[in-house]
Amino acid sequence: MVNFVFQNPTKIVFGKGVLSQVGAEVSKYGKKALLVYGKNSIKANGVYDKVIASLNKSNIEVIEFNGVKGNPILSHAKEGIDLAKKYKVDLVLAVGGGSVLDEAKAIAAGAICESDIWDFFTAKKAVTEALPIITVLTLPATGSEMNGGMVITNELTCEKFGMGGVQALYPKVSFLDPETTYSLSLTQTAYACSDIMTHLLEGYFTTKAKTMPVQDGYIEGIAKAVMTSMLNIIDNSTDYNARAHFMWGATLGWNGIGALGIPGGSLPSHALEHPISAIYDIAHGAGLSITTVAWLKYRKEQIAPRILQFGRNILGVETESTDKVIDSLEAFYTKIGTPTRFIGAGIEVPDFDLLVNHSERLFKAWRIYGYTKEDLLAMYKIML
Amino acid sequence: MVNFVFQNPTKIVFGKGVLSQVGAEVSKYGKKALLVYGKNSIKANGVYDKVIASLNKSNIEVIEFNGVKGNPILSHAKEGIDLAKKYKVDLVLAVGGGSVLDEAKAIAAGAICESDIWDFFTAKKAVTEALPIITVLTLPATGSEMNGGMVITNELTCEKFGMGGVQALYPKVSFLDPETTYSLSLTQTAYACSDIMTHLLEGYFTTKAKTMPVQDGYIEGIAKAVMTSMLNIIDNSTDYNARAHFMWGATLGWNGIGALGIPGGSLPSHALEHPISAIYDIAHGAGLSITTVAWLKYRKEQIAPRILQFGRNILGVETESTDKVIDSLEAFYTKIGTPTRFIGAGIEVPDFDLLVNHSERLFKAWRIYGYTKEDLLAMYKIML
Numbered sequence: 001m002v003n004f005v006f007q008n009p010t011k012i013v014f015g016k017g018v019l020s021q022v023g024a025e026v027s028k029y030g031k032k033a034l035l036v037y038g039k040n041s042i043k044a045n046g047v048y049d050k051v052i053a054s055l056n057k058s059n060i061e062v063i064e065f066n067g068v069k070g071n072p073i074l075s076h077a078k079e080g081i082d083l084a085k086k087y088k089v090d091l092v093l094a095v096g097g098g099s100v101l102d103e104a105k106a107i108a109a110g111a112i113c114e115s116d117i118w119d120f121f122t123a124k125k126a127v128t129e130a131l132p133i134i135t136v137l138t139l140p141a142t143g144s145e146m147n148g149g150m151v152i153t154n155e156l157t158c159e160k161f162g163m164g165g166v167q168a169l170y171p172k173v174s175f176l177d178p179e180t181t182y183s184l185s186l187t188q189t190a191y192a193c194s195d196i197m198t199h200l201l202e203g204y205f206t207t208k209a210k211t212m213p214v215q216d217g218y219i220e221g222i223a224k225a226v227m228t229s230m231l232n233i234i235d236n237s238t239d240y241n242a243r244a245h246f247m248w249g250a251t252l253g254w255n256g257i258g259a260l261g262i263p264g265g266s267l268p269s270h271a272l273e274h275p276i277s278a279i280y281d282i283a284h285g286a287g288l289s290i291t292t293v294a295w296l297k298y299r300k301e302q303i304a305p306r307i308l309q310f311g312r313n314i315l316g317v318e319t320e321s322t323d324k325v326i327d328s329l330e331a332f333y334t335k336i337g338t339p340t341r342f343i344g345a346g347i348e349v350p351d352f353d354l355l356v357n358h359s360e361r362l363f364k365a366w367r368i369y370g371y372t373k374e375d376l377l378a379m380y381k382i383m384l
Numbered sequence: 385m386v387n388f389v390f391q392n393p394t395k396i397v398f399g400k401g402v403l404s405q406v407g408a409e410v411s412k413y414g415k416k417a418l419l420v421y422g423k424n425s426i427k428a429n430g431v432y433d434k435v436i437a438s439l440n441k442s443n444i445e446v447i448e449f450n451g452v453k454g455n456p457i458l459s460h461a462k463e464g465i466d467l468a469k470k471y472k473v474d475l476v477l478a479v480g481g482g483s484v485l486d487e488a489k490a491i492a493a494g495a496i497c498e499s500d501i502w503d504f505f506t507a508k509k510a511v512t513e514a515l516p517i518i519t520v521l522t523l524p525a526t527g528s529e530m531n532g533g534m535v536i537t538n539e540l541t542c543e544k545f546g547m548g549g550v551q552a553l554y555p556k557v558s559f560l561d562p563e564t565t566y567s568l569s570l571t572q573t574a575y576a577c578s579d580i581m582t583h584l585l586e587g588y589f590t591t592k593a594k595t596m597p598v599q600d601g602y603i604e605g606i607a608k609a610v611m612t613s614m615l616n617i618i619d620n621s622t623d624y625n626a627r628a629h630f631m632w633g634a635t636l637g638w639n640g641i642g643a644l645g646i647p648g649g650s651l652p653s654h655a656l657e658h659p660i661s662a663i664y665d666i667a668h669g670a671g672l673s674i675t676t677v678a679w680l681k682y683r684k685e686q687i688a689p690r691i692l693q694f695g696r697n698i699l700g701v702e703t704e705s706t707d708k709v710i711d712s713l714e715a716f717y718t719k720i721g722t723p724t725r726f727i728g729a730g731i732e733v734p735d736f737d738l739l740v741n742h743s744e745r746l747f748k749a750w751r752i753y754g755y756t757k758e759d760l761l762a763m764y765k766i767m768l
Contacts, residue, residue, distance in 0.1 A: 017387075
């Protein structure tokens with residue numbers, strides 16, 4: 001186990017009916033909130049009305065800012081920053097999925113600085129402060145509700161960059177009501193499942209450690225729980241317990257704990273995926289099931305013991321064949337409805353040069369060593 | 385899953401050599417620290433010197449207060465409070481195991497109030513503020529380094545009372561260096577193992593839920609890791625990874641996460657144990673292995689599916705016999721060296737009346753329903 005520092009101060013308010021408490025928590029941080037959301041889904045499923053009613057009850061002044069895209073873009077975040085500055089809001093309230101939460105974080109950081117926020121993403125400057133961030137999560141997947149990370153796409157350069165573990169970006173409070181996720185389609189839920197699994201498994205697959213009982217136990221336990229819950233949701237999309245376990249598993253999957261102390265862990269599936277969703281604007285989770293399968297196929301000899309342990313302890317597949325384990329994972333992805341090849345995401349003729357060039361930068365920035373341009377190209381070709 | 389609120393702000397600094405950072409962290413909270421510790425063990429293993437050197441480097445004035453007992457007692461905590469008030473310390477620095485940490489928390493709460501701190505334990509008053517608490521953990525077991533709980537024994541009344549989840553009692557920072565635990569005896573480590581396992585398993589055994597994928601995954605994963613690490617420590621007591629996984633598993637075992645959302649979870653093994661260690665002054669962990677086995681034997685019919693799942697997923701015992709699972713747990717406890725009967729803890733003639741009367745109060749205070757005095761007596765008799 002390698003040394004680590006961990007601190008996660010986010011307050012989680014979890015369960016049925018908790019949105020009625022939003023106003024009371026918001027009022028601890030100010031009187032004027034920038035309400036950030038996407039399009040119409042939170043109006044269609046009633047979340048918007050519940051949040052507004054609670055804010056009204058606590059006399060919170062609300063400045064609305066909507067239109068956040070699935071892969072949130074820099075120019076839109078900058079519009080939000082202008083609005084936050086214009087109205088001098090006290091805090092940012094994000095209502096939506098990981099994209100909304102991430103853009104809200106960018107706005108919260110940008111609202112109290114004068115420089116271009118893209119400098120944060122290119123690591124020219126560090127985020128040291130931000131307006132208080134409060135979130136109401138409606139699409140469990142990215143873990144942004146309980147972590148200090150955010151990802152934004154610069155649509156002018158097709159760069160999808162992010163950061164993690166920034167203290168100022170941990171939400172003060174996050175509300176998680178599993179009933180708000182009933183309206184998610186099975187496809188959205190499947191993409192979320194792929195995202196959560198990748199968060200849990202990248203360190204697990206890439207570690208240099210032969211044994212790491214605590215992290216393995218944590219990761220295997222949560223990953224199995226999320227997969228089981230996904231199958232239960234397919235059987236009944238309004239099964240409260242299935243939605244609740246899926247939602248809480250998503251938060252535990254990327255709130256920092258799973259990665260603590262893992263020697264040599266890195267994020268190759270993410271570094272291969274960001275260029276795909278940045279260029280083709282597909283769902284991040286859909287991209288991750290494609291890149292995870294390709295990465296495993298390409299690295300199966302180097303990490304055979306880990307793949308076999310994954311098969312045994314998570315998939316329940318007793319075998320000495322890494323191919324069989326990877327086939328089993330691919331079958332799970334296919335069963336729940338997330339793609340494992342480019343074509344499944346509607347990408348017929350991928351631009352390999354662009355993908356390789358972009359991902360090469362990410363592998364370098366994220367210190368993922370041991371991959372040449374040829375390796376990256378070979379992995380992208382496996383995705384055909 | 386039932387509704388919950390969770391917030392755990394403690395900063396964890398984990399790994400080799402981290403004690404050199406104690407002074408720098410302490411200095412964020414003040415210039416004068418009350419240093420609370422036990423007897424000589426932290427001087428014998430070098431921890432005291434390392435902590436003092438780091439404090440000196442940051443020019444922290446240190447008021448020493450030692451002599452904390454294994455089951456910390458009220459009168460000693462009150463001496464600490466007097467000292468903290470006399471010297472107007474800015475914070476309390478605890479160096480030791482769970483007992484030292486708990487007494488330090490009582491001192492931190494008592495140092496800024498005028499009333500009798502026993503009122504906190506009898507629930508006459510609530511702890512709403514305390515001096516900042518910083519800890520250096522040397523005996524992983526109780527989870528006190530990352531939770532808002534504390535337990536103190538009133539030696540005049542033989543009452544061992546506690547509380548949990550109090551925001552003011554979460555340490556600001558806790559330092560966990562696995563190398564500081566090399567000097568623990570295998571017996572101390574075995575008692576710790578029993579304590580950690582009980583923390584994880586009480587909710588698991590007592591829940592009303594038939595399935596709870598996330599909590600089961602978390603609990604099974606961490607419990608297996610701690611048990612595996614215990615066996616590795618028996619093989620080699622200075623195996624860094626074994627000590628590190630054991631230490632971090634202990635923290636994850638009782639930092640609140642494992643119990644979140646569990647319907648109907650309660651703490652009967654603890655409520656049976658507190659009277660034992662309060663009256664006979666045995667190690668808490670030694671008492672817990674005794675009460676856990678007895679409780680399981682007494683309740684095996686009501687919770688058969690949970691016991692069989694425990695056997696299958698944690699002990700690796702495939703059977704349909706609850707007796708075989710309980711035998712297997714008892715064999716594990718015996719193998720590592722923690723008792724499963726009174727006699728193993730040196731208690732030859734237990735005072736059943738006293739035990740039953742004391743535990744009856746705890747069952748009531750902790751809202752553990754469905755047990756008569758006869759039930760309590762029957763369970764204590766199983767421990768013979």
